[in-house]
Amino acid sequence: MVLLVDKYRPKSFDKMDIHKDMSQQLKNIVNTGDFPHLLFYGPSGAGKKTRVMALLKEVYGVKAEKTKLENKEIKVGSQLSKSITVTTLSSPCHIEINPSDSGNYDRYVIGTLLKEIAQSAPLDQSAERNFKVVIINEVDLLSREAQQALRRTMEKYVKTCRLVLMATSISKILSPIKSRCLCIRVPAPTSEEISTVLQKVAKQEVFNLPKAFCDEISEKSEGNLRRALLMLEASKAEKYPFTAGQKARLPEWERFIADIAKEIMEDQSPKRLLEIREKYYQLITNCIPPELILQKLANYLIVVVDYDVKHQVSHWSAFYEHRLKCGSRPIFHLEAFTAKIMSVYKRYVKLLSFVNNL
Amino acid sequence: MSSTAPWVEKYRPNTIDQVVYQDEVVQALKKALESSNLPHLLFYGPPGTGKTSTILAIAKQLFGPELYRSRVLELNASDERGIEVIRTKVKTFAQASVGMQSVANKAGYPCPPFKLIVLDEADSMTKDAQAALRRTMETYSKVTRFCIVCNYVSRIIEPLVSRCAKFRFKALEPTLLRKRLSEVAEKEQVKVTNDALDRIVDVSEGDMRRALTVLQSATRTFGKEIKPNHVDETAAVVPDQEIEDLLNACIDVSDKKDMFKAMQKQCAQIVRRGHSAVQVVSQLNNHIISSKNLTNVQKARIALEFGNVDKCLTDGADEYLQLLSLSSHILRIKAELDPKATGSSNEDAMSVDDD
Ligand SMILES: Nc1ncnc2c1ncn2[C@@H]1O[C@H](COP(=O)(O)OP(=O)(O)OP(=O)(O)O)[C@@H](O)[C@H]1O
Ligand SMILES: [Mg+2]
Numbered sequence: 001m002v003l004l005v006d007k008y009r010p011k012s013f014d015k016m017d018i019h020k021d022m023s024q025q026l027k028n029i030v031n032t033g034d035f036p037h038l039l040f041y042g043p044s045g046a047g048k049k050t051r052v053m054a055l056l057k058e059v060y061g062v063k064a065e066k067t068k069l070e071n072k073e074i075k076v077g078s079q080l081s082k083s084i085t086v087t088t089l090s091s092p093c094h095i096e097i098n099p100s101d102s103g104n105y106d107r108y109v110i111g112t113l114l115k116e117i118a119q120s121a122p123l124d125q126s127a128e129r130n131f132k133v134v135i136i137n138e139v140d141l142l143s144r145e146a147q148q149a150l151r152r153t154m155e156k157y158v159k160t161c162r163l164v165l166m167a168t169s170i171s172k173i174l175s176p177i178k179s180r181c182l183c184i185r186v187p188a189p190t191s192e193e194i195s196t197v198l199q200k201v202a203k204q205e206v207f208n209l210p211k212a213f214c215d216e217i218s219e220k221s222e223g224n225l226r227r228a229l230l231m232l233e234a235s236k237a238e239k240y241p242f243t244a245g246q247k248a249r250l251p252e253w254e255r256f257i258a259d260i261a262k263e264i265m266e267d268q269s270p271k272r273l274l275e276i277r278e279k280y281y282q283l284i285t286n287c288i289p290p291e292l293i294l295q296k297l298a299n300y301l302i303v304v305v306d307y308d309v310k311h312q313v314s315h316w317s318a319f320y321e322h323r324l325k326c327g328s329r330p331i332f333h334l335e336a337f338t339a340k341i342m343s344v345y346k347r348y349v350k351l352l353s354f355v356n357n358l
Numbered sequence: 359m360s361s362t363a364p365w366v367e368k369y370r371p372n373t374i375d376q377v378v379y380q381d382e383v384v385q386a387l388k389k390a391l392e393s394s395n396l397p398h399l400l401f402y403g404p405p406g407t408g409k410t411s412t413i414l415a416i417a418k419q420l421f422g423p424e425l426y427r428s429r430v431l432e433l434n435a436s437d438e439r440g441i442e443v444i445r446t447k448v449k450t451f452a453q454a455s456v457g458m459q460s461v462a463n464k465a466g467y468p469c470p471p472f473k474l475i476v477l478d479e480a481d482s483m484t485k486d487a488q489a490a491l492r493r494t495m496e497t498y499s500k501v502t503r504f505c506i507v508c509n510y511v512s513r514i515i516e517p518l519v520s521r522c523a524k525f526r527f528k529a530l531e532p533t534l535l536r537k538r539l540s541e542v543a544e545k546e547q548v549k550v551t552n553d554a555l556d557r558i559v560d561v562s563e564g565d566m567r568r569a570l571t572v573l574q575s576a577t578r579t580f581g582k583e584i585k586p587n588h589v590d591e592t593a594a595v596v597p598d599q600e601i602e603d604l605l606n607a608c609i610d611v612s613d614k615k616d617m618f619k620a621m622q623k624q625c626a627q628i629v630r631r632g633h634s635a636v637q638v639v640s641q642l643n644n645h646i647i648s649s650k651n652l653t654n655v656q657k658a659r660i661a662l663e664f665g666n667v668d669k670c671l672t673d674g675a676d677e678y679l680q681l682l683s684l685s686s687h688i689l690r691i692k693a694e695l696d697p698k699a700t701g702s703s704n705e706d707a708m709s710v711d712d713d
Contacts, residue, residue: 025579036364036574041594042632078440111436145435148482152410152434158364169677170594171636176405176509179568180366182575183594188630223630291676298679302622310618311686318683322675 005229008201011065013054017197018047018189018225026051029182030059034131037154039139039165039178042186045224048166051186052135055164059133060093067091076108088113094133100141107146110136111153118157132161139177140167147174154180188223191215197225198232210242217248227251253288254296260338261300268342273335280334290330294321294337301341312344365574366567369542371411373419378566379534380408383525387416394468396420398495399505400519403527406567409507412527413476420474422467429456429469435479441490448475448491452498473502480508488515495521529564539569543584548577550584557586561593568593596633601641604628608688609651611696621689625681635677639667639684646688656695663687 010016013023029035040048056064067089075083086109089096095117099109117132139147154163154177165181167173189197195211195218202209209232217235221228235242235249250258260279263272283293298317302310316337324333371377374387383401390396396416401409414432421429431451433439456471477483477491495504495518506522508514536559543550550558550573562569575592576584590597607624611617628638643664646657667684671677 028581029578032578034363035578036571041634043630046632078438079442080438107436108438111438114436145482148435148479150436152478153436155367155410156434158367169632169634171634171671171677172674175565175568178594179406179562179565179571182571182578183592185591185594185632187632222626295676295679298682302618307614307618311690314679314682314686318670318675318679321679322670322673325674325676 003230004201004205004233005226008197008204008229009050011054012057016047016050016054017200018193019186022051022184022186023054026055026184027058030055035059035162035182037158037163037165037181039167039170039173039181039183040186041140041167041170041183043188043223044168045226046186046188047225048186052164052166056091056094056133060091064091064093072113074102074105074109074112076105084108086113094135096135096137098137099146100138104143106142107149110142110146110149114150114153114157114161118153118160131159133164134161135164135166137166138168139165140169140172144174147177151176151180189225190223191218191221194218194221194223194225194228198228201229201232207236208241210244212244213242213246213248220248220250253283253286256283257293257296258300261297261304264301264338264341265304265345268346273339273342276338277331277335280331284330290324290334291321294324294334297337305345306348309345309348313341316340316344365542365546365570369570371408371415374412374415377408377412377415378538379530380412380525380527383412383527386523386525387412391416391419391468394420394470396470396472396474396503398499398503398522400511400514400522400524401505401507401527402509402511402514402524404509404529404565406562406565406569407527407529408566409527410478413478413505413507417474417476420468420470422469425467425469430474430476432476432478434477435482439477439483439487441484441487444487444490444494448494449498451475452494452502456501471501474505475502476505476507478507480506481510481513485515488518492517492521530566531564532559535559535562535564535566535569538566539573542570543573546577548573548582548584551586553586554584554589557589558593561589561595594634594637596628596638596641598641600628600631600633601638601645604638604685605642605645605649608685609649609692611689611693617689617693618686621685622682625678625685629678629681635681636668636671638681639664639671642684652692653695653697656691659691659695660688663691 013027016023029038040052042048053064068091070088070090071085072088073083074086075081084102084105086097086099086102095113097109097113099106099113102109114134117134150163151174163181165173165177170178170183195214198214198217199209202214213235217228217231221231231248231250234251235246238249239246256279260276263276266272280293284290294317298313301313305313320333320337320340323336324330327333374384374391377384399413401413403409417430418426431448433443433447437443452473452475456473480488483491491504495502504522506514506518511519511524511526536555539550539555539558543555554576558569558572562572572589572593573584576588579592580588587597589595604624607617607621610620613620629635646652646660649657652660663684667680670680
């Protein structure tokens with residue numbers, strides 16, 4: 001079975017319902033024949049990739065859809081003595097790479113692959129598009145060195161290849177790189193836009209989606225269309241026809257985190273902390289990024305606690321997430337955050353009862 | 359070059375005379391051109407101020423297109439520049455003799471009897487590789503000249519710095535940026551309103567490349583009439599209204615019950631719109647400094663939090679959590695240190711608990 005997310009991924013600009021004006025702008029950009037390096041940025045699930053693929057199609061036609069996976073050997077290390085294998089996805093007119101997967105070796109991947117692509121001069125010099133497109137994913141996760149390696153390369157090879165860089169946030173991208181690209185912000189769709197897409201999908205799949213339920217899903221989707229479609233599918237599998245008052249089905253791991261928040265509120269003790277620690281381990285082994293755990297947990301806690309504690313939660317969640325990023329064992333920081341909130345909350349409750357008894 | 363080529367390349371200076379604003383280095387290089395000699399060079403300064411352009415231009419003027427390939431070696435951050443490469447590649451290039459001068463002189467270029475090795479983006483060279491370079495520089499000083507190009511001169515080891523003639527490239531003057539932009543706009547037949555020009559100069563912070571890229575991007579995206587809001591969108595600046603909304607949510611303490619929620623909603627929204635937290639924080643800071651709704655004491659307390667958030671964001675902390683924490687601090691500082699509510703703040707804090 002194909003997931004709804006994949007089935008309804010628009011393949012060209014005309015089929016896109018969200019940010020129609022941006023589609024038009026992108027068309028303007030590429031239709032003048034040639035285009036500059038592009039940097040797409042925006043939250044995940046906002047549709048960056050979909051847009052880039054549509055862009056490729058606009059530029060090269062169906063040729064861009066004939067993709068194949070390829071493994072490439074890359075020499076790394078200061079003596080170029082070691083070698084690693086990277087996986088690329090390519091068509092006759094483009095290649096897609098994920099250098100951030102190679103960790104510290106990312107700059108070798110960038111250096112080697114880009115040069116190789118740029119120097120393998122396009123076969124047909126007279127062709128209208130005599131350049132190749134290189135899509136680089138997660139540029140914000142690249143090391144400083146790898147980003148440095150992009151700088152001059154971007155200028156030197158601009159005749160033979162165009163880079164399309166993708167990032168969740170441009171905060172972490174060096175400014176010399178930003179100033180070499182046309183930066184395109186892709187905002188997350190609004191709840192209304194998500195509702196429209198959900199209704200359209202429901203119509204095409206021929207099932208009934210009550211407005212109230214549809215709005216609840218869009219509300220909980222956090223502006224992430226992928227998440228909304230997955231939630232719709234999961235909810236439908238759980239119970240259909242939809243009934244009044246039915247809750248949108250959140251992903252499993254998220255309900256798990258909601259439970260942790262509840263458990264922190266119920267009991268603040270070493271024993272409880274130990275139990276929660278087990279849960280963190282489970283989440284981590286299921287590949288849920290620890291910073292996401294902390295972020296979600298903070299959001300759940302903020303909803304249920306009183307005003308004064310809300311401040312504490314937002315302060316300490318930011319504090320421990322920062323520590324977590326700088327440190328090397330996420331579990332320590334998740335646990336420290338939990339202990340901190342337990343103690344803050346316990347003290348608050350004590351103070352409350354003291355004041356009330358006055 | 360085709361009409362659609364990036365304007366930064368199209369308008370890259372071809373001779374050192376076309377380099378704007380960097381008079382000191384241009385003067386020195388002109389002398390060098392006359393005397394056909396060149397010291398080792400070190401160029402440093404912020405991005406987009408003409409470092410790479412200048413060295414490429416002088417190289418072309420010295421050697422001409424014919425000899426360029428055999429006389430100039432350009433190594434940048436994407437090239438492997440470990441010790442080994444410095445030892446071998448640079449050595450081989452430096453050792454190969456420069457040939458007879460008379461043969462070369464034909465095209466009317468000075469063609470001095472040495473080779474030029476450009477180490478662009480040298481910030482990313484390791485200390486060891488730089489150390490290895492010291493020897494190489496000395497050994498071949500008769501037949502080679504080096505040009506080290508970097509953003510921060512502090513990343514280059516002292517013994518190298520002291521071997522070179524140092525030139526600082528300054529961030530470009532707003533008036534010069536503006537002039538250059540108008541020239542380009544005219545050549546490309548783009549109409550740019552005065553406000554929009556000011557805005558481009560504003561956001562590019564003396565970086566000519568950024569200014570040109572923004573101008574070209576805006577033209578590509580929005581057509582041949584550029585207005586200030588087009589500039590904001592292409593330069594990744596957050597629209598003032600959104601910053602205003604966030605700030606208002608942070609300092610509106612009239613609705614005790616929902617103020618936190620309202621503030622949180624603004625934070626989530628701004629992140630969802632894809633704005634960079636670093637950009638939001640810096641613009642928010644400007645708004646706060648000039649805000650009439652905060653006392654000096656409040657501003658001072660808030661400033662401390664800004665310092666903290668900036669550090670965390672630089673370390674790569676989560677953007678939403680940092681923004682939320684910052685906003686929550688602002689909200690609390692506003693509520694607790696509110697001059698109108700002094701004396702009652704304790705009571706207020708506790709009255710929340712009644713319901
Ligand atoms: N002083 C200048 N005069 C004229 N044009 C300039 C000047 N500085 C920069 N530019 C323009 O900006 C573009 C980029 O300049 P250049 O590549 O020389 O910057 P850089 O100093 O090497 O930057 P980086 O540190 O990012 O490598 C040039 O192609 C040119 O169009
Ligand atoms: Mg440069």
